Amino acid sequence: MRIGELSDLAGVPTKTIRFYEELGLLPPADRTPSGYRDFGPDAGERLAFIRAAQAVGLTLGEIRSVVGLRDRGETPCEHVLDLIEARAADVDRRITELEALRTELHRLARRAKRLDPAECEPGRVCHLIGD
Amino acid sequence: MRIGELSDLAGVPTKTIRFYEELGLLPPADRTPSGYRDFGPDAGERLAFIRAAQAVGLTLGEIRSVVGLRDRGETPCEHVLDLIEARAADVDRRITELEALRTELHRLARRAKRLDPAECEPGRVCHLIGD
DNA sequence: GTGCACCTTCCCTTGCACCGGAAGGTCAAG
DNA sequence: CTTGACCTTCCGGTGCAAGGGAAGGTGCAC
Numbered sequence: 561m562r563i564g565e566l567s568d569l570a571g572v573p574t575k576t577i578r579f580y581e582e583l584g585l586l587p588p589a590d591r592t593p594s595g596y597r598d599f600g601p602d603a604g605e606r607l608a609f610i611r612a613a614q615a616v617g618l619t620l621g622e623i624r625s626v627v628g629l630r631d632r633g634e635t636p637c638e639h640v641l642d643l644i645e646a647r648a649a650d651v652d653r654r655i656t657e658l659e660a661l662r663t664e665l666h667r668l669a670r671r672a673k674r675l676d677p678a679e680c681e682p683g684r685v686c687h688l689i690g691d
Numbered sequence: 692m693r694i695g696e697l698s699d700l701a702g703v704p705t706k707t708i709r710f711y712e713e714l715g716l717l718p719p720a721d722r723t724p725s726g727y728r729d730f731g732p733d734a735g736e737r738l739a740f741i742r743a744a745q746a747v748g749l750t751l752g753e754i755r756s757v758v759g760l761r762d763r764g765e766t767p768c769e770h771v772l773d774l775i776e777a778r779a780a781d782v783d784r785r786i787t788e789l790e791a792l793r794t795e796l797h798r799l800a801r802r803a804k805r806l807d808p809a810e811c812e813p814g815r816v817c818h819l820i821g822d
Numbered sequence: 823g824t825g826c827a828c829c830t831t832c833c834c835t836t837g838c839a840c841c842g843g844a845a846g847g848t849c850a851a852g
Numbered sequence: 853c854t855t856g857a858c859c860t861t862c863c864g865g866t867g868c869a870a871g872g873g874a875a876g877g878t879g880c881a882c
Binding site for chain 4: 573575576579583592594595596614619620621
């Protein structure tokens, strides 16, 4: 399978496929005599895995660590669990931060609608922010 | 006030102060005869405003648009309200996405603890992700 | 034999918000 | 007069995940 066919199949741009190969997320593809990449039938599934892993918030570096274990014949399950739990903790923290920010933004928006622009103090940028 | 003094006062690195000036977030500072920047007394407050605006999620580009209005003598309140409301909508969307992701991550973590690594199918990267 | 789509490598750019370091000028104390 | 802290500009790099485009080779139909 050539890169364009894989690209159509997986819905991933050819640029991105070469980039993933360069990063070690895909094993180096075989080459035709003229130098074209020649992907095996598993390549589409590997790309789907990468996309699914990205969707749960893993970075390409983390995904490389997972597929690296797999390509060396180990079962990456435990490592994947660690990554998932770390990501879950990140997401929980991030949600807490964003909820606080949301509260603050709604407070500011309410205040902005209540106040008269004429009350702006000339020396400051905006009395809405920074109190 | 020289840049180091302002830096200590505002808790913002000198590098960052020059960077903000270059971006137009701070008005170009006066210079001493030897070329040193000489900030007026309002500079600290301007930096505090920038930090506060960053804290509610505005980008430096958006902050520039606010201080730009202010520096041209207009009251930026309405523009600030628009930015705050847009940011609030972003944050709401982001929280919704992250909550869905959190649910998915917790589901995966539960499944990972339940399953036996020996059940890994050899042809796939990891059965935990991508079903 | 000539289009045309496709492929190759290579290097640069994007966006965001900075940080690091080099080379050199300035100022006050000792 | 030297030391050291501070300042200047300029150039480049960081992290993440790619995307853009040039210059040139390949494969296949007409």
